[in-house]
Amino acid sequence: MRAIRATGVLAGPAADAEQVTQLLAGERVEVHDREGDWLRVTVPGQWSSKDAMGYPGWALAADLAHDEDSVVEIARTYLGTPYVWGGLTHDGIDCSGLVHASFRAVGTAVPRDAFDQAATCEPVELGSERPGDLWFFARGGPGTRITHVGFVTAPGVLLHAPDSGPRRYVVEEELPDERRPTLVAAGRF
Structure with missing residues (x-):
């Protein structure tokens, strides 16, 4: 999936959770889980020691779209x-x-x-x-x-x-x- 707008990646699946990074429009994410309106993602383009697959966190599903x-x-x-x-x-x-x-x-x-x-x-x-x-x-x-x-x-x-x-x-x-x-x-x- 890709971000359709600049959006925050948060530490947890809640609007008041700490922002840990941001996605820019078009940035690719890997989706691993869903909790309500939130998707647990990793950001492959943002390497991190927190996860070998990319920076981990939660993003609003409404801010992401399938590649096509x-x-x-x-x-x-x-x-x-x-x-x-x-x-x-x-x-x-x-x-x-x-x-x-x-x-x-x-x-x-x-x-x-x-x-x-x-x-x-x-x-x-x-x-x-x-x-x-x-x-x-x-x-x-x-x-x-x-x-x-x-x-x-x-x-x-x-x-x-x-x-x-x-x-x-x-x-x-x-x-x-x-x-x-x-x-x-x-x-x-």
Whole structure:
């Protein structure tokens, strides 16, 4: 599993337990046990004499996701983040930055810009997308430069950072009618 946001690893399975370390978004953990909302974990990337498998402790299950789900779950932590051209943080992010930062958090290097992301990912036939795939948009339609990207999270549902319209912040929504004619490709990293 991976952390979907920065979160504490605690000495015990309770919110008031001492924090012993932290996980960063995308950091991998091994899960060994569950107690209510808490998972007993080790953090392989944080070596410790306390446990040969990595730093031990307890993390909230809600702050972790299975590897195959983690990129979308990390992207969801940006919901409500303002659109900022060239942004890569929770203070402000753009559409391709959302894709780049989410994949980067799990150790997958992808290009920074939407048109480069479209050119380097594995093409997926429109209509056969699955959660975690990307939709690519071009204002001029097929054959023109890709100008927008977002995650497919369910059939017909887009998680993205719109740069125009009434919402200029990260949203997860049914594919807007105004975006449909500009949807030109889908892809997968």
